[in-house]
Amino acid sequence: MTYTIGPVSCAPGERVQGLIPVGVSTYGVDLGIPLIVINGAAPGPVLCVDGGVHGDEYDGMEAIRRVLAETDPATLRGTLVGIPCVNAPAFEAAARTSGLDHANLNRIFPGDPDGSYSLRLAAAFVEQVIPAVDALVDLHTGGAYGEIAPLTIVQGGYEELATGIGLAAGHPLIWKGGKWGGTARLSALQAGKPAITVEAGGGTYREETVALHVRSVRNIMRHLGMIDGQAELLDTYTEVSGTFARSSAGGFFLGHADPGEECKQGDLIGRVVDHYGAILEEIRAPQDGIVLWVRRIRTVRTGDEVVIFGAVEGELRP
Ligand SMILES: [Zn+2]
Secondary structure (H helix, E strand, C coil), X not given: CCEEEXXXXXXXXXXXXXXXXXXECCCCCXXXXXXXXEECCEEEEEXXXXXXXXXXXXXXXXXXXXHHHHCCCCXXXXXXXXXXXXXXXXXXXXXXXXXXXXXXHHHCCCCCCCCCHHHXXXXXXXXXXXXXXXXXXXXXXXXXXXXXXXXXXXXXXXXXXXXXXXXXXXXXXXXXXXXXXXXXXXXXXXXCCCEEEXXXXXXXXXXXXXXXXXXXXXXXXXXXXXXXXXXXXXXXXXXXXXXXEECCCCEEEEECCCCCCEECCCCEEEEEECCCCCEEEEEECCCCEEEEEEECCCEEXXXXXXXXXXXXXXXXXX
């Protein structure tokens, strides 16, 4: 059956690309959500994989292009929708937030069709993408400012919907995150669709992070029966909750622990020093746990995030 998402239609066994329009740039160029669609020859679920909600998280964007390039429409069961870069104005600005209205797209879902560009973008995603898919995998990294341990966010309260694809993403850490709202993930979950965020890497673009994201998407496709093979699952997964530490002083940030590193309560994770080397602040583990994200940009201002610390909440066995 022909598959349609926004203005893009794709016959079985075909691959097409197109744009869900959201507006027009001052150059007169169409702005919107770029899509690559592969409609498999055989029926099956519709999986959407998106990247670039934050414009400085490059690894997921490339991972999506690679998975789509390597997927054969003749053997695919179901439909794969790739959105390599949701937030083109943030990508153009090489920034987390939009160059058009400086909004953080990952905090303003479900958006507003009459609002600023980012609000319109979120609204177009909610109105045209989410209803056209059966599951959503949202690829992120730690961003240009920081690096994150490979992990999967399964939103608390939506475990029944999201744990299946969450475990198939293949990372041993499951962050029961999402006290904050406004994400594409939450909008999809509220629409009754399985949705997760997969995090890995950051700081800069790395081929190893691209490979991690490709592996996650392929394993989720196996889990959903879209491609041949058995999904690989780990024996156990560690559930964590996250605590954001912010600096009380501006200065130069020095990290003393890496993402994924286990810490005992009181262990040094980072320091803020002034230009003379005097220590202005020490960031220590608030309890035993795992460092999830560490700042990589050395400039730190009062109130900036420096560390996300993970407390272990339990073990999960598939
Ligand atoms: Zn992100």
